Amino acid sequence: MSQIYLRNRWFEDIPVGEFHVFGSHTFSELEMVEFATRYAPQPEFTDPEAARELRWRGLVATPWHVNAIWMRKMVDYMEVYAQGVNDGRRNGAGVSVSALAWLEPVRPGHTVTYTYEIIGKSDKVIRDKWGIISSRNEAFNQYGNKVMSFEIDILAERAGA
Amino acid sequence: MSDIPSSAATTLAATTSPTSIELSEKEITQFASQFDPQPYHLDAAAGAASIFGGLCASGWQIAALGTRLAGDALEAQGMAFVSLSSVDDMRWRRPSFANEALRARVTVERVEPGSNVPHCDTAHLKVDIVTEALEVLAVMTCAAAIDDGKLRS
Numbered sequence: 001m002s003q004i005y006l007r008n009r010w011f012e013d014i015p016v017g018e019f020h021v022f023g024s025h026t027f028s029e030l031e032m033v034e035f036a037t038r039y040a041p042q043p044e045f046t047d048p049e050a051a052r053e054l055r056w057r058g059l060v061a062t063p064w065h066v067n068a069i070w071m072r073k074m075v076d077y078m079e080v081y082a083q084g085v086n087d088g089r090r091n092g093a094g095v096s097v098s099a100l101a102w103l104e105p106v107r108p109g110h111t112v113t114y115t116y117e118i119i120g121k122s123d124k125v126i127r128d129k130w131g132i133i134s135s136r137n138e139a140f141n142q143y144g145n146k147v148m149s150f151e152i153d154i155l156a157e158r159a160g161a
Numbered sequence: 162m163s164d165i166p167s168s169a170a171t172t173l174a175a176t177t178s179p180t181s182i183e184l185s186e187k188e189i190t191q192f193a194s195q196f197d198p199q200p201y202h203l204d205a206a207a208g209a210a211s212i213f214g215g216l217c218a219s220g221w222q223i224a225a226l227g228t229r230l231a232g233d234a235l236e237a238q239g240m241a242f243v244s245l246s247s248v249d250d251m252r253w254r255r256p257s258f259a260n261e262a263l264r265a266r267v268t269v270e271r272v273e274p275g276s277n278v279p280h281c282d283t284a285h286l287k288v289d290i291v292t293e294a295l296e297v298l299a300v301m302t303c304a305a306a307i308d309d310g311k312l313r314s
Contacts, residue, residue: 039225040232042243055243055279055312063245064225068196071221075198093212094220100248103277127212150248155212 010159011121011131019117023073027061029108035065048108060105066112066139066148067100073114093155095132100150104141111142119151130155174268178230179237181262181293184218189259192222217256223263223299224251227290230265231305235284238269241308246278248303255298262293278306 036045040062043050051059120134139148193202197219200207208216232242
């Protein structure tokens with residue numbers, strides 16, 4: 001039986017309801033500080049010492065860092081399944097995000113696990129060849145608490161386009 | 162509730178971040194190699210061949226940068242921006258290429274007491290991430306946590 005690679009699929013092949021646990025990442029203090037220094041220079045995110053006296057009583061990851069790691073884990077997951085497939089079926093260009101919430105702080109040493117579920121497909125055709133896939137994405141810490149969730153619409157190439 | 166300047170609380174006029182930030186090609190590819198290693202964010206030729214028509218920044222890099230700029234715009238209004246707490250809707254309108262000077266244009270729609278971020282109030286915002294020529298790269302409807310001035314260690 002031949003393996004079905006996730007990225008080696010057309011829009012039409014991707015089923016609503018499909019669910020994946022696609023990656024985990026343990027956040028280090030160093031990478032949190034590096035990300036925040038450029039994108040969120042508040043001391044809660046950049047200064048481990050000062051952060052102890054601030055609102056979260058310790059350094060936390062800036063919200064977009066949690067989503068940047070989501071992206072990395074998603075790309076890695078798709079690449080593994082694609083196994084070098086490069087025939088133009090590049091799922092992934094993002095269109096829009098909704099219902100994004102950061103629910104609990106992510107602290108140094110926390111391990112975050114990411115999941116997605118396909119929740120919808122639009123019949124709308126973009127530039128004669130792309131369909132739109134909607135997914136619900138969630139991230140959980142090592143205690144099982146949800147730390148982040150959002151929905152995203154991405155483009156997927158249609159068969160025979 | 163924090164002392165929100167009446168100008169911010171009562172007007173829906175947009176404030177633009179006082180500073181702009183440009184992403185160099187190197188910064189685009191560095192972010193992409195770390196967080197979004199897809200060909201159109203890493204390589205000029207792959208970008209040109211892609212739906213985007215050129216090497217462009219990861220949408221997440223633009224979201225993070227736009228949020229920093231939105232924070233600057235709020236600070237310029239006297240609001241102590243801490244972080245975003247949620248995003249109702251975000252749309253990437255067009256790809257962001259290297260060396261475009263980006264600013265955030267922020268409208269404060271309303272401010273409410275309380276936030277899931279400790280010691281903060283919530284400011285509901287509309288944020289446009291724009292170029293110098295006021296082309297819109299991305300738009301966000303979001304909630305920001307604003308220090309309520311009551312945090313004492």
